[in-house]
Amino acid sequence: MIGGKRKWFVPDGYLPSASSGDALSHEAACLLNVSDADANLRLTFYFEDRDPIGPVALTLAARRTWHVRLDDPASLDGIELPRDVPYAYTVESDVPVVLQHSRLDTSAGYTLFTTIAYGE
Amino acid sequence: MIGGKRKWFVPDGYLPSASSGDALSHEAACLLNVSDADANLRLTFYFEDRDPIGPVALTLAARRTWHVRLDDPASLDGIELPRDVPYAYTVESDVPVVLQHSRLDTSAGYTLFTTIAYGE
Amino acid sequence: MIGGKRKWFVPDGYLPSASSGDALSHEAACLLNVSDADANLRLTFYFEDRDPIGPVALTLAARRTWHVRLDDPASLDGIELPRDVPYAYTVESDVPVVLQHSRLDTSAGYTLFTTIAYGE
Amino acid sequence: MIGGKRKWFVPDGYLPSASSGDALSHEAACLLNVSDADANLRLTFYFEDRDPIGPVALTLAARRTWHVRLDDPASLDGIELPRDVPYAYTVESDVPVVLQHSRLDTSAGYTLFTTIAYGE
Numbered sequence: 001m002i003g004g005k006r007k008w009f010v011p012d013g014y015l016p017s018a019s020s021g022d023a024l025s026h027e028a029a030c031l032l033n034v035s036d037a038d039a040n041l042r043l044t045f046y047f048e049d050r051d052p053i054g055p056v057a058l059t060l061a062a063r064r065t066w067h068v069r070l071d072d073p074a075s076l077d078g079i080e081l082p083r084d085v086p087y088a089y090t091v092e093s094d095v096p097v098v099l100q101h102s103r104l105d106t107s108a109g110y111t112l113f114t115t116i117a118y119g120e
Numbered sequence: 121m122i123g124g125k126r127k128w129f130v131p132d133g134y135l136p137s138a139s140s141g142d143a144l145s146h147e148a149a150c151l152l153n154v155s156d157a158d159a160n161l162r163l164t165f166y167f168e169d170r171d172p173i174g175p176v177a178l179t180l181a182a183r184r185t186w187h188v189r190l191d192d193p194a195s196l197d198g199i200e201l202p203r204d205v206p207y208a209y210t211v212e213s214d215v216p217v218v219l220q221h222s223r224l225d226t227s228a229g230y231t232l233f234t235t236i237a238y239g240e
Numbered sequence: 241m242i243g244g245k246r247k248w249f250v251p252d253g254y255l256p257s258a259s260s261g262d263a264l265s266h267e268a269a270c271l272l273n274v275s276d277a278d279a280n281l282r283l284t285f286y287f288e289d290r291d292p293i294g295p296v297a298l299t300l301a302a303r304r305t306w307h308v309r310l311d312d313p314a315s316l317d318g319i320e321l322p323r324d325v326p327y328a329y330t331v332e333s334d335v336p337v338v339l340q341h342s343r344l345d346t347s348a349g350y351t352l353f354t355t356i357a358y359g360e
Numbered sequence: 361m362i363g364g365k366r367k368w369f370v371p372d373g374y375l376p377s378a379s380s381g382d383a384l385s386h387e388a389a390c391l392l393n394v395s396d397a398d399a400n401l402r403l404t405f406y407f408e409d410r411d412p413i414g415p416v417a418l419t420l421a422a423r424r425t426w427h428v429r430l431d432d433p434a435s436l437d438g439i440e441l442p443r444d445v446p447y448a449y450t451v452e453s454d455v456p457v458v459l460q461h462s463r464l465d466t467s468a469g470y471t472l473f474t475t476i477a478y479g480e
Contacts, residue, residue, distance in 0.1 A: 001127070001164075001210070001212070003127050003129060003210070003240055004129065004238070004240075007361070007363050009363060009364065009392055009394070009458040010392075010460070011390035011391055011392040011425055011427075011458050011459065011460040012388070012390035012427065012460040012462050012474055013425075014427075021228050022228065023227075023228050028132070030131035030132035030206070030208065031131055032129055032130075032131040032166060032208040032210075034129070034164075034166065034210060044361075044394075046392060046394065046423060046424060046425045047424065047425060048424060048425055048426055048427070049424075051423065052423055063166060063171065063172055064166060064167065064168060064169075065131055065133075065166045065167060065168055065206060065207060065208035066168055066206075067131075067132065067134075067168070067206040086390070086425060086426075086427040087425060088390070088392040088425035090361070090363070090392075090394060092361070098129040098131050098238045099131065100130070100131040100132040100235065100238075102132050102233065103472065103474075105470075105472055106228070106229075107383075108381050108382065108383050108466070108470050109229060109466075109469060109470025109471070110225075110228050110229025110230070110231055110470070111229070111231045111351065111470055111471045111472045112223065112225055112231045112232070112233040112472070113233055113353075113462065113472040113473055113474040114132055114223075114233040114234070114235050114474070115235045115355070115460065115474050115475045115476050116235050116236065116237065116238045116476065117476065118364070118458045118460075118476045118479065119238065120363055120364075121247070121284075121330070121332070123247050123249060123330070123360050124249065124358070124360075141348050142348065143347075143348050148252070150251040150252035150326070150328070151251055152249055152250075152251040152286060152328040152330075154249070154284075154286065154330060183286060183291070183292055184286060184287065184288060184289075185251055185253075185286045185287060185288055185326060185327060185328035186288055186326075187251075187252065187254075187288070187326040218249040218251050218358045219251065220250070220251040220252040220355065220358075222252050222353065226348070226349075229349060230345075230348050230349025230350070230351055231349070231351045231471065232343065232345055232351045232352070232353040233353055233473075234252055234343075234353040234354070234355050235355050235475070236355050236356065236357065236358045239358065241367070241404075241450070241452070243367050243369060243450070243480055244369065244478070244480075261468050262468065263467075263468050268372070270371035270372035270446070270448065271371055272369055272370075272371040272406060272448040272450075274369070274404075274406065274450060303406065303411065303412055304406060304407065304408060304409075305371055305373075305406045305407060305408055305446060305447060305448035306408055306446075307371075307372065307374075307408070307446040338369040338371050338478045339371065340370070340371040340372040340475065340478075342372050342473065346468070346469075349469060350465075350468050350469025350470070350471055351469070351471045352463065352465055352471045352472070352473040353473055354372055354463075354473040354474070354475050355475045356475050356476065356477065356478045359478065
């Protein structure tokens with residue numbers, strides 16, 4: 001089985017600096033590679049008032065998912081995204097993958113959102 | 121009336137082990153088959169660090185919806201998905217269907233998310 | 241300006257019977273008709289264990305939006321959808337429109353979800 | 361890299377008048393322009409019972425994102441959208457962009473929703 005697209009776009013990225021309880025506010029770029037080949041990914045981060053950062057090169061193994069924590073520099077080749085700053089990102093891949101973007105915001109409550117990214 | 125696609129992808133699956141109040145944290149693969157033929161479905165589950173599980177064979181009757189509880193082995197031909205583990209899944213069907221993925225997380229609050237899956 | 245599709249599908253419908261505070265749990269089929277012609281809509285509701293209900297005929301005026309309350313029989317030509325029952329629905333239109341499905345669940349908290357429906 | 365579409369549609373807009381805590385209820389039209397050309401945008405707002413407002417002309421710089429606050433007249437060329445009123449909107453652009461729509465509702469809790477808009 002194969003399926004997916006090679007370019008994905010997420011306009012609404014935001015990492016709240018505040019958290020409550022034991023649940024850390026964060027976002028995840030949830031990727032799925034159902035193909036039999038590893039996917040070489042390139043992530044680029046866009047901002048409102050400064051030049052883009054990246055690309056960050058990541059590898060998503062064949063027939064695996066990876067919920068990439070966007071608040072974790074160790075997951076992004078050392079890149080630390082600023083908190084409390086609107087951003088956006090794109091993912092390019094050499095094999096078809098699927099991207100779903102999710103946020104957990106516990107800054108003043110406990111709420112999740114998600115959407116399949118825009119792909120082409 | 122007909123409509124839908126035969127392959128669907130959901131990258132962000134996660135079943136919290138904790139719940140609060142009377143509402144159990146869970147996810148549902150909400151499927152709709154508007155055609156006049158039963159749909160033979162095959163669900164495959166992907167993980168970050170192990171081989172996929174499946175396919176699980178399910179039947180969705182003609183002109184019916186089914187909100188398949190992903191935390192319920194009885195709905196998945198006996199498969200018990202691990203809790204607190206990132207996963208993803210695909211649904212293949214022999215007739216066009218539509219898939220929407222939803223989560224209720226009550227582990228430290230009460231929050232829903234949903235998205236139409238990626239289909240092709 | 242024109243834009244949209246003539247067939248839309250929402251697999252995850254659910255009307256919680258419980259509410260808290262002043263906010264009634266409900267769902268809305270949010271429709272947008274940017275064309276210069278009124279849209280003649282037909283809504284059909286699907287269930288897990290019974291035959292579909294409908295079609296319900298509604299008219300969405302040209303260059304208007306309508307957030308159709310799915311818990312309000314007066315908005316659905318007298319149809320009262322059952323609460324606490326999984327359902328799904330489709331919208332057919334004679335001119336292109338766009339459908340976004342949203343839920344407010346206040347049964348044991350206060351949470352919203354939304355997604356653009358699947359269209360074709 | 362290029363990508364996106366020139367027409368986007370969001371049927372479910374709503375700005376709650378009430379807020380709780382320090383977090384103001386609001387919506388954002390999150391736009392991403394990955395191209396090397398500035399995007400000239402035109403936003404039009406639709407209602408249930410009155411004529412559309414707009415177009416509002418905005419510019420989104422090349423290789424930038426902009427999370428346009430829909431509750432802020434300063435972001436909308438002076439247009440103040442009514443609160444507690446269902447609305448919808450479209451975005452037209454002369455270069456491909458991507459639109460994701462999000463709401464924070466703190467009127468009686470703390471909840472987010474989001475979806476990639478419908479584009480064509």
